[in-house]
Amino acid sequence: MLKVGLTGGIGSGKSEVSRRLASRGAVVIDADKIAREVVEPGTSGLARITGVFGDEVLYEDGSLNRERLGSIVFADSEKLASLNAIVHPLVGARVAELQEEADGDAIVVYDVPLLAENDLAPMYDVVVVVDAADDVRLARLVELRGMSEQDARARLAAQATREDRLKVADLVVPNEGALEELDARVDELWAELSARAG
Structure with a gap:
């Protein structure tokens, strides 16, 4: 069993990555x-x-x-x-x-929003961080989730910084573009995880 910790700040697209990994055969355990x-x-x-x-x-x-x-x-x-x-x-x-x-022999993906904040990286064989710039995440929260900018900024501030999250990453999935780009990145990620699990 390969234990994968999947994290990313609010608005990073972590849930999109989680869904795509599940469709490729991962057992996803979603903490949220x-x-x-x-x-x-x-x-x-x-x-x-x-x-x-x-x-x-x-x-x-x-x-x-x-x-x-x-x-x-x-x-x-x-x-x-x-x-x-x-x-x-x-x-x-x-x-x-x-x-x-x-x-x-499963690849078990733990979808953990506060992995960095709670120092949980040692619990996993591999830590994957879905990464997007703070301004991109802020825009997604306001435009896609309908949050006020003030509420969105408070949520971002309550989480680890982007730098702190990246420090615990073994693998990084950049996600600032279109969903088609994300599909290709998840294909690469799945190939890497499968190789590590084998």
């Missing part, structure tokens, strides 16, 4: 997706979040209002740390379960 699952209505994770942040972070149907919670925690590092202390152990336990289910 798992983080959503562990705070669904009825979970202990959601109960703990409302215990700390109150019911104002919920929609009327009882589900988590991520935008509201995000606006609280990304403006306050202590509150962000409190949220991470709830969510990260739950995600870790679920990741371990999924890893045990994968075949022994």
Whole structure:
């Protein structure tokens, strides 16, 4: 089993790379997706979040209002740390379960947004960073995700710098162009990962 840590700053296109790797045969373990699952209505994770942040972070149907919670925690590092202390152990336990289910010869790609921030690089055989300049990422968040520029800048500032992310990279996938260019880069990446797994 080849354990690949895949990361990239918000707006870098990491999710596009993750999807393309899955279509080529990788077993993708998506930390963001798992983080959503562990705070669904009825979970202990959601109960703990409302215990700390109150019911104002919920929609009327009882589900988590991520935008509201995000606006609280990304403006306050202590509150962000409190949220991470709830969510990260739950995600870790679920990741371990999924890893045990994968075949022994699989290329397992761990889609981990905060890999650099949480010093997780040593957990993987290979670290892949999807890279794009900060101004490109900012434009994507505003234009494609509809964030305000202020909110987008706060999200960028809450993550590791581009330089810090690149320091932990074994392989880098540049992603500032069209999706067709990204397809070719992912083909190259898959060939490299397959060679390392072999």
